[in-house]
Amino acid sequence: MNSLNVASITKPETRGPVVNGVPTGQLMEVIDSIGQDSGNAQFQFRLNNHWIGGSINRSRMDDLFANGREDRHDQPFELDADEPRLVAGEDTAPTPVEYVLHALASCLTTTMVYHASVQGIAIESVESHVEGDIDVRGFFGLSDEVRKGFNQVRVRMQVKSEAGAEQLRELAMYSAVYDIVSNSLPVDVVIEKV
Amino acid sequence: MNSLNVASITKPETRGPVVNGVPTGQLMEVIDSIGQDSGNAQFQFRLNNHWIGGSINRSRMDDLFANGREDRHDQPFELDADEPRLVAGEDTAPTPVEYVLHALASCLTTTMVYHASVQGIAIESVESHVEGDIDVRGFFGLSDEVRKGFNQVRVRMQVKSEAGAEQLRELAMYSAVYDIVSNSLPVDVVIEKV
Numbered sequence: 535m536n537s538l539n540v541a542s543i544t545k546p547e548t549r550g551p552v553v554n555g556v557p558t559g560q561l562m563e564v565i566d567s568i569g570q571d572s573g574n575a576q577f578q579f580r581l582n583n584h585w586i587g588g589s590i591n592r593s594r595m596d597d598l599f600a601n602g603r604e605d606r607h608d609q610p611f612e613l614d615a616d617e618p619r620l621v622a623g624e625d626t627a628p629t630p631v632e633y634v635l636h637a638l639a640s641c642l643t644t645t646m647v648y649h650a651s652v653q654g655i656a657i658e659s660v661e662s663h664v665e666g667d668i669d670v671r672g673f674f675g676l677s678d679e680v681r682k683g684f685n686q687v688r689v690r691m692q693v694k695s696e697a698g699a700e701q702l703r704e705l706a707m708y709s710a711v712y713d714i715v716s717n718s719l720p721v722d723v724v725i726e727k728v
Numbered sequence: 729m730n731s732l733n734v735a736s737i738t739k740p741e742t743r744g745p746v747v748n749g750v751p752t753g754q755l756m757e758v759i760d761s762i763g764q765d766s767g768n769a770q771f772q773f774r775l776n777n778h779w780i781g782g783s784i785n786r787s788r789m790d791d792l793f794a795n796g797r798e799d800r801h802d803q804p805f806e807l808d809a810d811e812p813r814l815v816a817g818e819d820t821a822p823t824p825v826e827y828v829l830h831a832l833a834s835c836l837t838t839t840m841v842y843h844a845s846v847q848g849i850a851i852e853s854v855e856s857h858v859e860g861d862i863d864v865r866g867f868f869g870l871s872d873e874v875r876k877g878f879n880q881v882r883v884r885m886q887v888k889s890e891a892g893a894e895q896l897r898e899l900a901m902y903s904a905v906y907d908i909v910s911n912s913l914p915v916d917v918v919i920e921k922v
Contacts, residue, residue, distance in 0.1 A: 555782030561816040565868050575865045579826050583833035585854035588749030591837045593830040595822055600814050608819045615834030620794045622755040625802045628789055630835035630905045632773050633827050636787040639777035640809030641824035643785045660779035671769045673904050674759050683907035687915045692922045699919045710867050711824045713877035721881045721910040725893045728886045
């Protein structure tokens, strides 16, 4: 089954309509393979990060596990993170918390577009504005009662589509990052001295 | 007080030792200003995202609210998101969930380095490997019982430092993104038809 998927991916144009720029035939094949065997639903995303110095560090993403097998990106991706000058950074890259907001906006958008596409719902445009409020007394250790991360995130999405706002919201709510950010999640952090 | 901070930021080299590449005098001034007035602890990060087509969208980060006043990055940052080819993407940029892992690794690293620096603890190197497991039956709507995002995230940090692993872990646990990902958070999503 995996070899069938791999072969089909090279010719997305031959398998079903492209809706909103999404090759729905290709997407349905992956969804079908997952429905037939839950082993194909197991994905793992990975990265390596190294500290460059001061406020700057860099992540590299290359391989992943997808649809039940090892896979890799067409090319490795590198992302830097930095801090604003106000908090002793060099402002060469977005902050870690801005990356969270980007992950959220991008996932809500892609999720809405993907689910609309397989249902044949046309979407013309999606624009989002995202705000995250943070009281940095928690991060800086000045108060045990203030949480360290955002205390509130707001997303306003402006969508041009034939579908209604409530239906579009239902589609967006399948977002993986919305789930990650809004709900609790086990995060295991192990520190090793080298 | 704000004008004093702004003036001091232009000359970080004049105010205290640089530890691990972090100008601790500058950082302590910000922390002091927050300790004196909790209004200075209120930060807001923002971005605008727009859908480009299919699996691709782009965020732009420019202004922010920091230390009780409007601020902006030295230059706007733009980030794209895409999906792997296997799930009907074009693989031109990291996926939204990979951005979450980058946010987590980078925040844990910066947090450990910043807190170590103000305590005078030298750190020589930090390398992290992060994995996030996801069962995509939730995302694709194939099962109501499977969550849509990661079900488990693992971070292994390898640190070269004079401090012990347990102390380094305590420092890293001030991370804003660790809090955001591991704990629940109110995320308000509003969809407007345009």
